[in-house]
Amino acid sequence: xxxxxxxxxxxxxxxxxxxxxxxxxxxxxxxxxxxxxxxxxxxxxxxxxxxxxxxxxxxxxxxxxxxxxxxxxxxxxxxxxxxxxxxxxxxxxxxxxxxxxxxxxxxxxxxxxxxxxxxxxxxxxxxxxxxxxxxxxxxxxxxxxxxxxxxxxxxxxxxxxxxxxxxxxxxxxxxxxxxxxxxxxxxxxxxxxxxxxxxxxxxxxxxxxxxxxxxxxxxxxxxxxxxxxxxxxxxxxxxxxxxxxxxxxxxxxxxxxxxxxxxxxxxxxxxxxxxxxxxxxxx
Numbered sequence: 001x002x003x004x005x006x007x008x009x010x011x012x013x014x015x016x017x018x019x020x021x022x023x024x025x026x027x028x029x030x031x032x033x034x035x036x037x038x039x040x041x042x043x044x045x046x047x048x049x050x051x052x053x054x055x056x057x058x059x060x061x062x063x064x065x066x067x068x069x070x071x072x073x074x075x076x077x078x079x080x081x082x083x084x085x086x087x088x089x090x091x092x093x094x095x096x097x098x099x100x101x102x103x104x105x106x107x108x109x110x111x112x113x114x115x116x117x118x119x120x121x122x123x124x125x126x127x128x129x130x131x132x133x134x135x136x137x138x139x140x141x142x143x144x145x146x147x148x149x150x151x152x153x154x155x156x157x158x159x160x161x162x163x164x165x166x167x168x169x170x171x172x173x174x175x176x177x178x179x180x181x182x183x184x185x186x187x188x189x190x191x192x193x194x195x196x197x198x199x200x201x202x203x204x205x206x207x208x209x210x211x212x213x214x215x216x217x218x219x220x221x222x223x224x225x226x227x228x229x230x231x232x233x234x235x236x237x238x239x240x241x242x243x244x245x246x247x248x249x250x251x252x253x254x255x256x257x258x259x260x261x262x263x264x265x266x267x268x269x270x271x272x273x274x275x276x277x278x279x280x281x282x283x
Contacts, residue, residue, distance in 0.1 A: 004028065004050055005041050008057055015061045023066055027056055030070040063201035075121040078128060080151050085143035086119040087211040088202075093187055093242055095268045096275045097122055100185050100240050101129055103277075109133060109182035113232060115168060115225060116140075116188050118211060120148030120161075123185065127157040135161045136177065138168075141210055168224050180234045187242040188221035190214040218244065222251050226258045233280040238263065241276045248273035 005024055012020035025036035031052045032039070045053070059069045065088050067073035073082050075089035076097055082088060104112065104126065110133055114123035117137035127135050135157075139145050145163050152158040166176045191212045196204055203212070214220055222241065229239050239260070243251050248265045256262055260278040268274035 003042055004045055004053060005039060005043060008053065011057055011061060015063075017060065023060070026066060027060065027070070028053055031056065063205065065202045065206055068206055073119075075119075076125045078121075078125055078155055080119050080121050080124075081147060081154065082119050083147060084206060085141060085208055086147045087187075087207050089119055089121040092268045092270070092272070092274055093122065095266055096185060096187065096240050096242050097125055099264075099266055099275055099277060100183055100238075101126060103238050103240075104130055104133065104183055107182060107238075111135070111179065111181045111183075113177070113181040113184045114138065115184060115186035116211070116221075117148050117163075118144050118187070120151045122187065123161065124148070124151055124155050124157055126185075127160055128155060133160065136164060136179075136181070137161055138164045138166050138177070140165070140167045141208065144208070144211075168221070168228060174228055174231045177232060180237070181232060182234050182237045184229065184232060184237070184239040185241075186225060186239070188214070188225060190218050190221065190242075190244045190247060192216065192218035214244075218247065219250060219254065222254050226255045226260075229255065229278075230259060230280060235280060235282040238277060238279050241278075243274055243276055245272055248276050251276045252278070 008024040009020045012023055025039040028039045029036040031049055056069050067082050067088050072079050073089050076094055080089060112126060112135045114137045117123055117139045120137055123135045123137050127133060137148055142165050145165055149163055152161045166173055189212050191214050193213055193216055196212055241251060252262045255278045261281045263277040263279050265273050266275040
């Protein structure tokens, strides 16, 4: 019987999947309930196990993201349950998390707000690192909130995290939130609507459109969040926002027009300006 590891790797290569050897190890390890590093060339498996691997491989060859196939994704230090209702957590977003964590620690932040929480990977990771801090996670999608709630239970922070189903474009949004926060984090939808068709199939076909569509300009959510931020932040509080490629200067401009002070624009590991940090400064 053909070596299953080599078969999976070669199939992924032919489909143009990046990191085929790593993905093959993760996929096979999921079926074998072992660590990816324990998967090796020539590993012995039964015909039944082989078929399970082949079935998952077929999904990946249709460009379903690996995390959506296996049902979970590592982000920062933790493992998050994911499905078709949430954006797949990206390593690029970890820079926002790290900067928010530093600010929260330096300012002894007690309350955090996550706008557009999705899987909850940002706010839950922060609460894991900040054992006395409380959080509120907001999303327009009840299906996404169900995923985040389960992740909060799995990672044992559900007693410190409140979930709110709300639309920041709604007139009663601030009233629905009903409190102020020392730190706000947000990875809002920021893809210009006309660009969505050109995204990789892993994104456009399997991530929820609500998490991608930033309106005609890509800045619709930033414009609205900037309008709301002064009412949601405490005096001298901070907001940290993820930015798409080339968007950071415009995002900074949108928020400074609403009275916030630009603190920093931080590049990710690829050198892209990924995280915009602003502060509500009181004269």
